[in-house]
Structure formats: structure tokens, C-alpha cells
Amino acid sequence: MKRVITYGTFDLLHYGHINLLRRAKEFGDYLIVALSTDEFNWKEKQKKCYFGYEKRKALLEAVRYVDLVIPEENWEQKRRDMHEYHIDTFVIGDDWAGAFDFLREEGVDVQYLARTPEVSSTQIREDLAKVKGKASGYGKV
Ligand code: C2G
Numbered sequence: 001m002k003r004v005i006t007y008g009t010f011d012l013l014h015y016g017h018i019n020l021l022r023r024a025k026e027f028g029d030y031l032i033v034a035l036s037t038d039e040f041n042w043k044e045k046q047k048k049c050y051f052g053y054e055k056r057k058a059l060l061e062a063v064r065y066v067d068l069v070i071p072e073e074n075w076e077q078k079r080r081d082m083h084e085y086h087i088d089t090f091v092i093g094d095d096w097a098g099a100f101d102f103l104r105e106e107g108v109d110v111q112y113l114a115r116t117p118e119v120s121s122t123q124i125r126e127d128l129a130k131v132k133g134k135a136s137g138y139g140k141v
Contacts, residue, residue, distance in 0.1 A: 002028030004089045005081060007072050009036045011049040012124050013059045016116035023113050024091040025065040032085055033060050034072040044075065050125070082106040 004027045010017050025031045035057055041047040049056065057069045070081075081087065082103060090103050094112040103110050 001030055002088045003030045003032065003086055004028040004091055005032040005034060005085060005087045006091045007034040007036070007078070008092070009041055009045065009047055009049065009121070010056050010060055011041075011047070011051055012121040013056070013063075014119050014121065014124065016119040018063065018065075019116045020091075020093055020113060021060075021063055021065040024111075027089040027091060027109075027111060030067045031065055032068045032070060032087070033066050034070050034077075034081060035060060036072045040071075040073050050121075078103060079106055082108045 004024050006020065006024045008017070008020075010033070021031065021033070035053065036045065036047075038049060038053050041049055051059070053071070060066050060069050070085075078090075078100065079102075082090070083106065087108055089109040089111060090100060091111045091113060092100065093115045095115055097112045100110055
């Protein structure tokens with residue numbers, strides 16, 4: 001059984017995330033997603049998620065490509081995860097190109113996949129804020 005892992009926040013789950021998960025699964029038979037905890041997101045990535053960890057986890061567990069969701073709590077856990085979960089391939093979007101090449105030292109294949117253009121959780125938030133702004137403008141007399 002070929003085991004694949006990927007890491008991320010996956011807030012406001014969208015088709016860019018699904019494209020990544022679908023392609024990641026194509027590298028093996030079992031896909032693990034190490035999902036950034038709320039604390040890790042805030043402390044290390046200055047990201048405040050719309051959905052908390054448990055909700056983001058439930059959404060990912062409903063995705064057909066995902067076999068297991070584990071917490072991502074720090075930057076350092078990756079080396080250990082490769083052995084603890086017997087990983088063959090590490091996959092992540094190419095916005096991280098080169099950042100995790102060191103995992104090859106753990107005997108893992110490292111793959112950076114092209115991001116899906118035009119969609120991001122940040123963009124969704126910004127677009128919704130504009131709509132909300134317009135909506136609150138209506139009705140005011
Ligand atoms: N992604 C993508 N296309 C998009 C948006 C995201 O392919 N339009 C990919 C990212 O490249 C990443 C995954 O979807 O591989 C999750 O994206 P984020 O939640 O933004 O992940 P990030 O915050 O970059 O966390 O230790 C690694 C970090 O936890 C990665």
C-alpha cells in the first residue's frame with residue numbers, strides 16, 4: 001500500500017483544495033491530511049480560520065480522496081510523521097516549492113503540484129466582505 005501525506009489549513013474548503021487532494025491521492029492508495037490546528041494557524045501562519053479545527057476536519061473526512069486526518073501542530077513534526085505513518089510520498093502545492101525537499105532525506109518522494117489558479121480562502125473572504133458591504137448598503141434610506 002502506497003501512503004501519501006499532505007499538510008494544510010483547508011479553511012473554507014474549495015475546489016482548489018479538492019484538486020490538490022484528488023491529485024495527491026493519485027500517488028498512492030491511502031491519503032493522510034495533516035490539518036493545521038487553530039493554534040498552529042494563528043501562531044505560525046497568522047491565519048484566523050473561519051471554521052475551527054473540528055469543522056475543517058469533518059469536511060475533509062467527507063472528501064472521497066481522504067483516508068485519515070491528523071493534526072498539524074508545528075513545523076517540526078513532518079520528519080517524524082514520515083516514519084510514524086510509513087509515508088511513501090509527500091505532496092503539497094507549488095506555492096511551497098523547495099520548502100520541504102529535506103524530507104527526501106527521510107526516504108520520501110516529495111511532489112509539488114501546481115496550485116489551482118484564481119481560488120483561495122483569502123479571495124473568498126474578500127469577495128464575501130464586498131457582497132456583505134453592498135448588501136448592508138441596500139435598504140438604508
Ligand atoms: N491549494 C491549491 N490551490 C489553491 C489553493 C490551495 O492547490 N487555489 C493547495 C495548497 O498549495 C496546499 C493545500 O491546497 O497544498 C492547502 O492549502 P492551504 O490550506 O492554504 O495550506 P497552507 O496554509 O499553505 O498550509 O506545513 C504546510 C502548511 O500547513 C501548508
